Amino acid sequence: MKNQDIFQRAQESIPGGVNSPVRAFKSVGGTPRFIAKANGAYIWDVEGTQYIDYLGSWGPAIVGHSHPEVVKAVQDAAVNGLSFGAPTEGEVILAEKICALLPSIEQVRLVSSGTEATMSAIRLARGATNRRKIIKFEGCYHGHSDSLLVKAGSGLLTFGNPSSSGVPQEFVSHTIVLEYNNLDAVQQAFNEVGNDIACVIVEPIAGNMNLIKPKAGFLEGLRELCTQHGALLIFDEVMTGFRAGPKGVQGLTGIKPDLTTLAKVIGGGMPVGAFGGRKDIMQHIAPMGAVYQAGTLSGNPVSVAAGLKTLEILNRPGFYEQLSATTATLVKGLKEKAAKHGVTFSADSVGGMFGIYFRSEVPTTFAEVQESDTKAFNVFFHAMLDEGVHLAPSAFEAGFVSACHNEEILTKTFDAADKAFAKVAAM
Ligand code: PMP
Numbered sequence: 001m002k003n004q005d006i007f008q009r010a011q012e013s014i015p016g017g018v019n020s021p022v023r024a025f026k027s028v029g030g031t032p033r034f035i036a037k038a039n040g041a042y043i044w045d046v047e048g049t050q051y052i053d054y055l056g057s058w059g060p061a062i063v064g065h066s067h068p069e070v071v072k073a074v075q076d077a078a079v080n081g082l083s084f085g086a087p088t089e090g091e092v093i094l095a096e097k098i099c100a101l102l103p104s105i106e107q108v109r110l111v112s113s114g115t116e117a118t119m120s121a122i123r124l125a126r127g128a129t130n131r132r133k134i135i136k137f138e139g140c141y142h143g144h145s146d147s148l149l150v151k152a153g154s155g156l157l158t159f160g161n162p163s164s165s166g167v168p169q170e171f172v173s174h175t176i177v178l179e180y181n182n183l184d185a186v187q188q189a190f191n192e193v194g195n196d197i198a199c200v201i202v203e204p205i206a207g208n209m210n211l212i213k214p215k216a217g218f219l220e221g222l223r224e225l226c227t228q229h230g231a232l233l234i235f236d237e238v239m240t241g242f243r244a245g246p247k248g249v250q251g252l253t254g255i256k257p258d259l260t261t262l263a264k265v266i267g268g269g270m271p272v273g274a275f276g277g278r279k280d281i282m283q284h285i286a287p288m289g290a291v292y293q294a295g296t297l298s299g300n301p302v303s304v305a306a307g308l309k310t311l312e313i314l315n316r317p318g319f320y321e322q323l324s325a326t327t328a329t330l331v332k333g334l335k336e337k338a339a340k341h342g343v344t345f346s347a348d349s350v351g352g353m354f355g356i357y358f359r360s361e362v363p364t365t366f367a368e369v370q371e372s373d374t375k376a377f378n379v380f381f382h383a384m385l386d387e388g389v390h391l392a393p394s395a396f397e398a399g400f401v402s403a404c405h406n407e408e409i410l411t412k413t414f415d416a417a418d419k420a421f422a423k424v425a426a427m
Pocket residue numbers: 058113114115116118141142143144203207208236237238239263264273
């Protein structure tokens with residue numbers, strides 16, 4: 001009963017009992033598990049129950065939880081001081097590493113979260129181009145800064161309505177929200193207001209409306225339109241960076257964004273974000289230029305140590321081959337179990353990310369993913385949890401695999417899924 005007791009208590013002192021909304025199990029119902037510890041592919045709640053973890057802290061835990069080398073790096077860094085408010089060599093090494101790994105990034109600035117990274121990149125794009133408007137896509141999440149917290153209304157060229165109260169309409173009046181994978185809509189927006197569009201920001205593989213891949217030509221088209229109209233292309237690789245592949249989606253596609261945002265994996269489980277790109281653009285940032293951006297804990301030495309060690313581990317030979325193969329095997333096995341029970345289901349993966357959908361086809365847009373059977377997902381989610389498998393508590397989130405998810409863990413997952421799909425079939 002401890003999870004339930006703590007959740008009750010939590011709701012007294014924390015809004016909804018959680019410090020980030022999706023943790024509250026609001027869409028799936030029930031009691032969130034309060035996690036006491038994690039190791040490798042497993043997490044344990046306060047009642048001592050063990051779960052196979054497919055949350056992976058929403059992406060960062062790519063080398064597995066509590067990796068001994070990462071823990072040691074953090075401990076060693078902490079002994080020397082937690083934060084200085086003055087530069088360190090570690091930050092330089094991490095910046096050099098990011099620039100070396102992602103060739104589109106010539107200079108990079110470290111921040112403390114993905115939200116900060118995207119917010120700063122947007123400000124930089126506006127400052128560098130001297131334009132006001134931004135294009136984002138329905139279902140893509142870029143953190144919770146005001147101008148990005150917008151979903152689409154209907155229509156081809158929809159000027160945004162805020163998704164959150166507390167965001168005045170005027171604050172998002174320059175945010176244009178278009179359908180993901182709809183290049184014609186982007187073309188039309190550029191035709192209409194192209195000379196005032198500062199940037200297009202996109203999750204080059206979307207992971208915040210479940211997993212949705214770009215159609216052939218979509219990202220290439222964005223690149224072309226941005227170049228043609230003098231707008232900047234921002235790849236938000238907060239989730240996909242070093243997760244979809246060793247060089248993120250830009251590595252998989254060969255498309256070079258002007259700016260890239262990163263977080264999650266590059267902090268190895270500690271708070272870190274980054275935005276970087278072409279040097280001529282990055283030179284607009286203070287203290288070099290007129291676009292202001294700062295942070296008390298930016299480039300925190302303990303976070304940097306965790307990130308550096310994580311990047312070192314995932315650059316060892318065979319890391320991504322194994323991770324991708326594991327994730328692909330997971331998806332294949334889940335599809336087989338669903339088929340066995342006659343459940344309408346599809347699934348997809350890239351690198352160490354996967355999507356499961358209670359619909360017959362892998363979706364390509366937000367509207368399509370919304371057609372998923374959420375009731376079926378909720379039954380599946382709770383049945384898996386009862387069997388000791390912790391998935392993301394929403395039908396509209398991607399899942400994450402780590403290097404510690406091995407054959408034995410996959411077999412346990414498939415056994416759980418066999419029972420869970422049977423429950424779905426019996427709904
Ligand atoms: N961009 C993307 C693509 C994300 O997935 C997220 C977080 N899920 C963010 C930005 C915001 O990052 P953070 O939660 O670290 O602020």
